[in-house]
Amino acid sequence: MLAPVAALPHYPFSEHRLDNGLRVVISEDHLAPVVAVNVWYDVGSRHESPGRTGFAHLFEHLMFQGSANVARGEHFTTVNAAGGTLNGTTWCDRTNYFETLPSHHLATGLWLEADRMGGLLDALDQANLDNQREVVKNEKRQTRDNQPYGSWLEHLHELCYPPSHPYHHTTIGSMADLDAASLDDARAFYATWYAPDNAVLSVVGDVDTAETLDLANRYFGGIPAKRGFPTPPPTDIERRLGKEVRRTVTDRVPVPRTFVAYRTAPFGSKEFDALQVATTVLGGGRGSRLYKALVLDKQLLQPSDGAVVDSWPFIGGATLTIADLPAREGVDIDVLEAAYHAEVERIASGVTAEEMERAHALITSHWLHHLSSVEGRADTFGQYATLLGEPGLLNEALPKWLAVTAEDVVAVTAAVLNEDNRAVVTFLPDAPDEQEAAA
Amino acid sequence: MTLISQRPPVGTPRPWRFPAFERRTVSGGRVLAAHLPGRPLAVAALVIDAGASAEPLGREGIAELVARALSEGTTTRDSHGFAVAGERLGATWRASTDWDSLRCGFEVPVSGLAAATELLAEAVRDAAFEDDTLARVRDERIDEVSIDLSQPAARAADAFAAEVFGDTSRYRRSDGGDVASLSAIANDDVRGYYADRLNPSAATLVVVGDLESVDVEALGRIVFDGWKDQASGPATSDVSSRAPGRRVVVVDRPGSVQSMLLVGHDGPPRKIDDYVAMTTMALVLGGMFSSRLNLKIREEKGYAYGAFGGFDTRKHGGMFVARAAVQSDVTISALADLVAEIERMHAGGVEPDELEQARAYRAGVFPINFAGVMSVASGLGEIVVHDFGDDHFDELRQRILDVTKDELDASASSRIRPDDLVTVVVGDADGFVTELKSAGLGPVTIVPDEQ
Numbered sequence: 030m031l032a033p034v035a036a037l038p039h040y041p042f043s044e045h046r047l048d049n050g051l052r053v054v055i056s057e058d059h060l061a062p063v064v065a066v067n068v069w070y071d072v073g074s075r076h077e078s079p080g081r082t083g084f085a086h087l088f089e090h091l092m093f094q095g096s097a098n099v100a101r102g103e104h105f106t107t108v109n110a111a112g113g114t115l116n117g118t119t120w121c122d123r124t125n126y127f128e129t130l131p132s133h134h135l136a137t138g139l140w141l142e143a144d145r146m147g148g149l150l151d152a153l154d155q156a157n158l159d160n161q162r163e164v165v166k167n168e169k170r171q172t173r174d175n176q177p178y179g180s181w182l183e184h185l186h187e188l189c190y191p192p193s194h195p196y197h198h199t200t201i202g203s204m205a206d207l208d209a210a211s212l213d214d215a216r217a218f219y220a221t222w223y224a225p226d227n228a229v230l231s232v233v234g235d236v237d238t239a240e241t242l243d244l245a246n247r248y249f250g251g252i253p254a255k256r257g258f259p260t261p262p263p264t265d266i267e268r269r270l271g272k273e274v275r276r277t278v279t280d281r282v283p284v285p286r287t288f289v290a291y292r293t294a295p296f297g298s299k300e301f302d303a304l305q306v307a308t309t310v311l312g313g314g315r316g317s318r319l320y321k322a323l324v325l326d327k328q329l330l331q332p333s334d335g336a337v338v339d340s341w342p343f344i345g346g347a348t349l350t351i352a353d354l355p356a357r358e359g360v361d362i363d364v365l366e367a368a369y370h371a372e373v374e375r376i377a378s379g380v381t382a383e384e385m386e387r388a389h390a391l392i393t394s395h396w397l398h399h400l401s402s403v404e405g406r407a408d409t410f411g412q413y414a415t416l417l418g419e420p421g422l423l424n425e426a427l428p429k430w431l432a433v434t435a436e437d438v439v440a441v442t443a444a445v446l447n448e449d450n451r452a453v454v455t456f457l458p459d460a461p462d463e464q465e466a467a468a
Numbered sequence: 469m470t471l472i473s474q475r476p477p478v479g480t481p482r483p484w485r486f487p488a489f490e491r492r493t494v495s496g497g498r499v500l501a502a503h504l505p506g507r508p509l510a511v512a513a514l515v516i517d518a519g520a521s522a523e524p525l526g527r528e529g530i531a532e533l534v535a536r537a538l539s540e541g542t543t544t545r546d547s548h549g550f551a552v553a554g555e556r557l558g559a560t561w562r563a564s565t566d567w568d569s570l571r572c573g574f575e576v577p578v579s580g581l582a583a584a585t586e587l588l589a590e591a592v593r594d595a596a597f598e599d600d601t602l603a604r605v606r607d608e609r610i611d612e613v614s615i616d617l618s619q620p621a622a623r624a625a626d627a628f629a630a631e632v633f634g635d636t637s638r639y640r641r642s643d644g645g646d647v648a649s650l651s652a653i654a655n656d657d658v659r660g661y662y663a664d665r666l667n668p669s670a671a672t673l674v675v676v677g678d679l680e681s682v683d684v685e686a687l688g689r690i691v692f693d694g695w696k697d698q699a700s701g702p703a704t705s706d707v708s709s710r711a712p713g714r715r716v717v718v719v720d721r722p723g724s725v726q727s728m729l730l731v732g733h734d735g736p737p738r739k740i741d742d743y744v745a746m747t748t749m750a751l752v753l754g755g756m757f758s759s760r761l762n763l764k765i766r767e768e769k770g771y772a773y774g775a776f777g778g779f780d781t782r783k784h785g786g787m788f789v790a791r792a793a794v795q796s797d798v799t800i801s802a803l804a805d806l807v808a809e810i811e812r813m814h815a816g817g818v819e820p821d822e823l824e825q826a827r828a829y830r831a832g833v834f835p836i837n838f839a840g841v842m843s844v845a846s847g848l849g850e851i852v853v854h855d856f857g858d859d860h861f862d863e864l865r866q867r868i869l870d871v872t873k874d875e876l877d878a879s880a881s882s883r884i885r886p887d888d889l890v891t892v893v894v895g896d897a898d899g900f901v902t903e904l905k906s907a908g909l910g911p912v913t914i915v916p917d918e919q
Contacts, residue, residue, distance in 0.1 A: 061838075172773075283618040401508070
């Protein structure tokens with residue numbers, strides 16, 4: 030197997046479990062005097078109760094509002110005054126919190142994370158909830174409701190998962206459910222899911238492993254284990270849609286744009302890995318088939334810096350592989366969509382060695398790029414540990430992708446990227462007079 | 469006890485300096501190289517004095533078209549062939565322009581650095597610029613701008629620049645141009661700009677990565693050997709502003725659920741004596757999560773997902789702007805809060821603890837900001853663009869640690885000009901325009917949402 034690097038990277042790490050069940054992953058990297066501290070909680074929007082969509086994300090905001098020994102606002106000022114950066118994110122399967130710090134501030138990062146893991150309720154109050162509820166509603170307005178094409182996620186979730194499935198709704202949730210969220214909901218959510226035995230702490234950077242483990246014990250060790258979590262809503266679902274489903278959305282958008290989503294085996298599966306390579310052959314980079322056919326030769330597709338086709342890393346029953354197809358001005362969207370499907374079908378006649386070499390080289394360098402920062406690596410250790418139970422899978426990912434063959438690409442494309450397994454959402458621009466009526 | 473209430477002691481800071489780099493002249497060309505041991509990926513990029521600020525009036529956006537067209541076919545291979553050649557090395561091509569430079573190059577596994585540098589030289593020296601290709605690249609760019617401008621933030625930024633800067637100012641239009649200026653660009657304009665501006669005397673090769681087994685001299689020769697200047701240098705830049713005074717532009721978007729707010733005015737260039745004081749003051753106002761604007765608009769009022777602001781300092785000028793996307797029904801209150809915070813900073817300067825926070829953050833974050841090869845390459849690019857010395861970033865960090873409250877207060881007083889605030893609102897005008905006219909922000913002009 031030809032790889033663009035002489036030796037595949039292996040990132041050393043050690044894995045530990047504190048008495049309270051907190052998993053700790055430590056990976057030393059002394060190239061720069063910085064450290065990434067990252068906590069993944071095994072809770073996301075798929076764990077939400079009916080009528081409380083958007084709650085896991087709203088709760089993430091509350092985690093920045095102070096805790097037992099951290100006053101409101103101090104979480105940010107403490108990290109910033111240390112010369113550090115921070116954030117948190119929520120998605121269907123998880124919630125993560127992270128800061129990057131000059132490495133001599135490691136203990137401060139651990140202390141802050143421990144304080145909100147064990148002591149959030151001391152600071153949680155109605156005023157904080159009401160304020161962050163408004164912030165989150167404005168986040169939804171800014172990133173979805175007031176953006177052209179901003180509803181695309183919602184349409185795909187609705188079309189690809191039945192109402193009974195926890196991926197049917199988006200992570201941002203609905204305005205009505207956000208309005209309904211109460212302080213009791215927040216207390217219950219915290220008591221149910223936020224515990225050391227439902228979390229993974231990853232520390233990557235210029236640290237000493239033994240010292241870091243001591244610090245983790247010191248700051249997190251006193252937080253009691255919860256021992257026992259509710260069974261999350263069931264995610265069992267067919268791995269294929271079984272038919273084509275379509276939705277057309279007429280909206281205030283500048284050009285037509287189509288999203289094509291396919292249901293596929295979840296993150297961590299062999300099929301998912303094969304699809305990573307297949308979608309790179311198809312739509313990763315400017316040397317890909319879709320780029321050549323749709324951007325250069327036929328001039329139907331508006332080029333972008335990202336991949337044309339990509340997959341989400343969901344673990345609940347089935348995940349999605351999604352093609353994003355914005356049309357060039359004046360192009361009939363149906364012509365673009367047909368040309369796209371034709372290119373996907375053409376994979377059936379085979380993939381050349383040169384195409385495989387290009388895909389493997391791109392996947393390798395993108396992976397190296399992703400893992401080159403301490404924050405990227407800490408987050409990825411947390412991802413594999415939380416979603417698949419094994420942080421060491423980080424070192425196995427690249428060999429798995431490089432082992433995918435041209436035959437595998439042909440087979441997985443035929444099995445997954447076909448017309449009986451796709452949801453198609455097409456945005457069309459409003460006619461001007463319809464816009465008036467809508468306003 | 470379950471939690472440790474006492475804050476942890478802070479360890480001893482580990483020494484940090486901006487990575488040492490060497491300057492060489494190879495085949496008459498300038499080369500900057502920084503050795504960062506242990507990194508699997510490396511960068512080879514050209515920083516060229518061909519930024520957007522000296523583009524001809526009415527044809528703004530040429531530099532960006534040139535940057536994009538470089539990888540769209542050379543005298544020896546077509547666009548697809550060029551892409552595949554790089555991607556088979558695992559190399560990622562990036563090319564873009566800003567106001568003061570055109571930058572292009574590869575991030576690539578170290579083993580492919582020489583081959584990627586060959587491709588970089590081929591793109592910059594032997595670009596084919598065929599008619600069909602240039603027309604496609606321009607039309608793609610026009611479509612891209614149309615899509616961008618459908619987003620409230622981009623539409624507001626365009627309206628803001630057009631109101632702040634004068635009719636003959638290059639800063640009046642975005643550095644990538646707009647639909648009108650791009651539509652006016654002919655293929656020969658692109659070729660002419662390329663011939664005039666992409667010359668070895670205007671270019672610097674930046675190489676960053678684990679250079680243990682890399683022959684930097686040879687990389688320099690690949691790029692510069694036999695490369696000759698075709699024509700001479702840039703025209704001068706006009707970056708003039710309009711007459712001072714408060715005024716308001718509303719871009720009317722019926723049905724908007726938020727109003728995009730921008731408030732600010734023109735500002736000074738990068739090389740000024742109070743650069744550190746001015747930008748540290750701006751950090752207190754709007755550059756961090758805990759800055760005044762965000763604490764007020766988001767954490768106190770809940771009006772927006774975030775509110776930020778600061779100075780954009782370019783080689784020849786710049787601007788000061790504060791921004792927030794707020795729910796429509798609080799448009800007037802949020803504007804009043806933004807303006808009040810700007811006025812308060814102008815009149816009263818900063819508090820000692822705010823200075824401490826901003827200074828500690830800004831000086832402390834250097835090791836994080838320059839941990840990777842891409843960010844170090846970008847830092848070297850800044851050194852090239854502004855002709856800074858070898859110790860620039862270390863000196864800058866020391867200046868930040870030394871800056872005083874008096875210096876920040878003086879910058880707040882002189883650099884923020886409440887009487888000249890230009891306000892732009894992109895939103896549903898019916899909901900707020902009556903109140904806006906009596907808000908004390910100056911005369912209000914309402915424009916329809918067209919490009």
